[in-house]
Amino acid sequence: MTLSLGLLIEGLVAFLLVLTIGYCVVLNWRLKRLRADEEALRATISELITATEIAERAIMGLKATASHCDLTLAQRLQEAERYSNHIANQINTGEAVLKRIAQIAAATKQAGRSAGPSTPQLNGSAPSAKGLTVAAAEAADRLRELRRRGEERAA
Numbered sequence: 001m002t003l004s005l006g007l008l009i010e011g012l013v014a015f016l017l018v019l020t021i022g023y024c025v026v027l028n029w030r031l032k033r034l035r036a037d038e039e040a041l042r043a044t045i046s047e048l049i050t051a052t053e054i055a056e057r058a059i060m061g062l063k064a065t066a067s068h069c070d071l072t073l074a075q076r077l078q079e080a081e082r083y084s085n086h087i088a089n090q091i092n093t094g095e096a097v098l099k100r101i102a103q104i105a106a107a108t109k110q111a112g113r114s115a116g117p118s119t120p121q122l123n124g125s126a127p128s129a130k131g132l133t134v135a136a137a138e139a140a141d142r143l144r145e146l147r148r149r150g151e152e153r154a155a
Contacts (some may be wrong), residue, residue: 087150094143101139105132
């Protein structure tokens with residue numbers, strides 16, 4: 001029986017050794033797969049770092065472009081405001097001139113009525129009240145058109 005008990009124990013040890021060797025083979029296979037995955041992961045991380053650097057450079061370029069656009073836009077807005085103020089001043093001046101022309105036309109018309117047909121004209125150069133009135137109306141129409149265009153540009 002001692003022989004069979006020793007054989008049984010040695011058989012059990014041999015079985016456990018075969019089982020351990022089998023487990024070691026499986027473990028080795030898994031470690032190889034893990035190392036292969038590690039290399040793939042390193043390659044992926046490397047690509048991710050490269051993509052991140054490219055994105056950072058692109059963002060810096062976009063920031064620079066946005067800053068440049070902001071400065072350009074601010075300059076153009078200031079220039080447009082100057083033009084708008086200049087046009088508004090010209091319109092105000094035009095309105096004042098138009099009022100003076102209307103006053104002259106009204107005064108000439110009134111003078112023409114009070115003096116009658118016997119009013120002498122200096123070498124035919126004195127304008128008629130009707131001509132001044134028509135000119136004033138045309139000037140007013142032009143002024144309205146200029147004002148409308150200025151408002152359209154401002155909008």
